[in-house]
Amino acid sequence: xxxxxxxxxxxxxxxxxxxxxxxxxxxxxxxxxxxxxxxxxxxxxxxxxxxxxxxxxxxxxxxxxxxxxxxxxxxxxxxxxxxxxxxxxxxxxxxxxxxxxxxxxxxxxxxxxxxxxxxxxxxxxxxxxxxxxxxxxxxxxxxxxxxxxxxxxxxxxxxxxxxxxxxxxxxxxxxxxxxxxxxxxxxxxxxxxxxxxxxxxxxxxxxxxxxxxxxxxxxxxxxxxxxxxxxxxxxxxxxxxxxxxxxxxxxxxxxxxxxxxxxxxxxxxxxxxxxxxxxxxxxxxxxxxxxxxxxxxxxxxxxxxxxxxxxxxxxxxxxxxxxxxxxxxxxxxxxxxxxxxxxxxxxxxxxxxxxxxxxxxxxxxxxxxxxxxxxxxxxxxxxxxxxxxxxxxxxxxxxxxxxxxxxxxxxxxxxxxxxxxxxxxxxxxxxxxxxxxxxxxxxxxxxxxxxxxxxxxxxxxxxxxxxxxxxxxxxxxxxxxxxxxxxxxxxxxxxx
Numbered sequence: 098x099x100x101x102x103x104x105x106x107x108x109x110x111x112x113x114x115x116x117x118x119x120x121x122x123x124x125x126x127x128x129x130x131x132x133x134x135x136x137x138x139x140x141x142x143x144x145x146x147x148x149x150x151x152x153x154x155x156x157x158x159x160x161x162x163x164x165x166x167x168x169x170x171x172x173x174x175x176x177x178x179x180x181x182x183x184x185x186x187x188x189x190x191x192x193x194x195x196x197x198x199x200x201x202x203x204x205x206x207x208x209x210x211x212x213x214x215x216x217x218x219x220x221x222x223x224x225x226x227x228x229x230x231x232x233x234x235x236x237x238x239x240x241x242x243x244x245x246x247x248x249x250x251x252x253x254x255x256x257x258x259x260x261x262x263x264x265x266x267x268x269x270x271x272x273x274x275x276x277x278x279x280x281x282x283x284x285x286x287x288x289x290x291x292x293x294x295x296x297x298x299x300x301x302x303x304x305x306x307x308x309x310x311x312x313x314x315x316x317x318x319x320x321x322x323x324x325x326x327x328x329x330x331x332x333x334x335x336x337x338x339x340x341x342x343x344x345x346x347x348x349x350x351x352x353x354x355x356x357x358x359x360x361x362x363x364x365x366x367x368x369x370x371x372x373x374x375x376x377x378x379x380x381x382x383x384x385x386x387x388x389x390x391x392x393x394x395x396x397x398x399x400x401x402x403x404x405x406x407x408x409x410x411x412x413x414x415x416x417x418x419x420x421x422x423x424x425x426x427x428x429x430x431x432x433x434x435x436x437x438x439x440x441x442x443x444x445x446x447x448x449x450x451x452x453x454x455x456x457x458x459x460x461x462x463x464x465x466x467x468x469x470x471x472x473x474x475x476x477x478x479x480x481x482x483x484x485x486x487x488x489x490x491x492x493x494x495x496x497x498x499x500x501x502x503x504x505x506x507x508x509x510x511x512x513x514x515x516x517x518x519x520x521x522x523x524x525x526x527x528x529x530x531x532x533x534x535x536x537x538x539x540x541x542x543x544x545x546x547x548x549x550x551x552x553x554x555x556x557x558x559x560x561x562x563x564x565x566x567x568x569x570x571x572x573x574x575x576x577x578x579x580x581x582x583x584x585x586x587x588x589x590x591x592x593x
Contacts, residue, residue: 098122099198101136101161105182108193115180119160124198124260126191133158138191138260141165147187155179163190188289192259196293202266203295206236206274209409210281210291212325213302213336215455216402217255217280219394220302222430223406225278227423231415236269238262238279240449241431241564246272256285259292266294276413283321291325298412299325299349300334300405304341305454323348334408336401337363354412356404358397365408367400374436374444374466377403381421383411388421393428396462432563434459437580439587443469444556445548447579449563451478451505453488456560460496469554470498474547475561476540477519479510479569486515487522493534494523497558499550500534503543505561506569512538540568541582548586559583 102117122134128150131137137154139147139162148166155162161180162168165187184190196203209224211217218240225237225244237244240255245268256279257265269277285291304319319341326333326349333349335342337360346353356365367379367390377392377400392403403424410420429435437445444467450456456475463471473493477486493500502519504512516536523534530536537543547557559579562568568577 101180104136104194104197107197108182108184108190110182110184112183113180115161116178117161117180121161121198124191124194125154126258126260128154128157128159131157131159133160135159136161136163136194138163138187138194139165139168140187140191163187163194165190186289188259189292192263192289192292195260195263199263199267201293201295202263202270203277203293205270206266207276207297207413208266208294209276209278209298209300210294210296210325211278211300211302211405212281212283212286212322213300214305214452215450215458216302216398216405217282218449219399219402219430219433220300220405221278221280223403223424223427224409225276226427227406227410227415227420228276228278230423230426231419233276234272234274236266236274236277238265238277240280245269246274248272254284255280255282256290259290262290262294281325283318286324287321296325296329297331298334298409299329299331300409301326301336301339301342301345302401302405303336303339303454305452319344326350332412334405334412336405338401354408356401356408358400358404365404365411367404370397370400372397372462372465381407381417383407383417386417388417390421391425393425394430394434395466396434396458397465398458398462399434432565432580434462435563435580437583437587439584441551441587441590442553443551445551445583445587446556446558447563447583448558448560449565450560451562453485453492456489457492457496459558459560460492463556463558464496467554467556469552469556471496472499472501472547472550472555472557473497474501474503474540474543474557474559476503476505476512477515478506478561479508479512479515481508483518486518487520487525490519490522491525492522493519494528495526501543501547502534502536503540504538504568504570505540506565506567507571508569509571512570540577540579544579544582545586548583548590557583 098120121136124136125131126138131154137159163182211220229235243250330351332352334354337355338357355363357363366382370379381388381390435447450459566578568575
């Protein structure tokens with residue numbers, strides 16, 4: 098509880114009307130969740146404009162509203178004893194007010210933010226599990242789940258809205274969490290969701306084309322990512338092998354710790370890398386020390402993810418031997434190059450790769466660990482970046498031996514129209530349906546066909562959905578889990 102007058106101190110305000118001397122009992126940007134004594138922040142959203150719901154918020158008990166537009170309400174706010182606070186940007190105001198209302202919880206814990214196109218989820222998982230294995234009380238915020246000590250909740254978005262994020266961090270403080278690891282999406286950075294988070298470490302994994310349905314171009318996408326490194330003087334852990342790493346280094350205000358495989362100037366390096374279907378081993382070089390690392394995760398991309406995790410935890414003062422012990426206990430990450438093994442003579446992998454670079458990484462890793470053919474099953478999500486569809490089609494047929502193009506999460510779009518756009522890239526080099534690829538719109542049938550085609554030592558790679566347990570079609574959420582579908586198909590084969 099805090100007086101409104103105190104809560105708005107320091108906020109950039111363009112105008113105030115009404116009484117500011119009441120106790121704010123809560124904040125909401127959703128009018129349906131407003132209760133008596135609440136402050137309602139009207140956000141101009143992409144689907145709904147919060148300014149259109151101010152009446153509902155007041156009816157539900159709001160004692161003050163924050164707006165960024167002129168409002169014309171059919172009621173006298175002075176008689177309703179409702180304060181109106183005009184600001185230039187409601188999203189920034191929400192971040193500021195939320196942090197202050199919850200007493201700046203990020204300052205009471207070690208907060209680690211991970212951004213990049215690929216590897217965010219795995220890197221956050223690795224860091225959180227290393228710290229937990231070493232006895233720290235940890236929190237996790239990301240794509241698959243949110244975790245407060247031992248309590249787990251399903252995640253609705255990679256990085257929550259500012260209010261939800263501050264509330265979650267405050268819960269972590271109450272549960273005595275000492276270290277929080279969170280994915281920081283470009284959307285969150287662009288929309289100021291993490292504006293008032295005090296990051297003790299910032300990690301850059303890599304950057305490639307994604308989310309151009311939201312960002313107007315790649316330069317804006319990059320600019321959003323760079324925001325994480327511009328406002329903190331704490332250490333930044335940066336992938337020196339990525340071509341955008343140099344730009345991240347230029348804006349980073351704190352100490353820069355580089356990691357990589359090829360970059361000679363990186364402080365954290367991996368050499369003598371060995372990869373198979375079960376895992377990866379490499380010689381870690383840090384501070385003129387060498388340690389053999391054995392991971393229960395496979396793929397060259399997981400070498401990078403593990404280097405980022407090792408570098409981060411070591412920078413927090415943990416001895417390398419302890420970091421090694423912590424990371425080698427980790428069994429895997431749900432839906433990230435996850436092996437589905439039902440005793441078959443060929444491999445089946447499920448991965449979340451849903452952008453060109455991620456798909457390319459998965460297929461190149463598959464090439465390193467596969468003696469036989471690579472059969473890929475993939476599609477592209479609806480209502481998302483359409484430019485990447487032909488690119489992914491081209492990558493699929495070029496790097497796999499056979500491709501099965503199917504539906505992903507079509508959302509409001511026609512699945513066959515999405516597939517047609519994927520096909521544009523497939524046909525560029527004269528690839529012919531039936532010889533180089535086939536189209537099976539139904540995802541379960543596509544997975545089944547991929548498994549039917551597989552022979553001994555082949556690898557079936559199912560990408561796009563990873564850990565997801567649903568398929569979104571025309572606004573309907575249907576139960577669907579690539580891992581379970583593949584497992585059931587493999588089990589039924591064993592019975593025949």
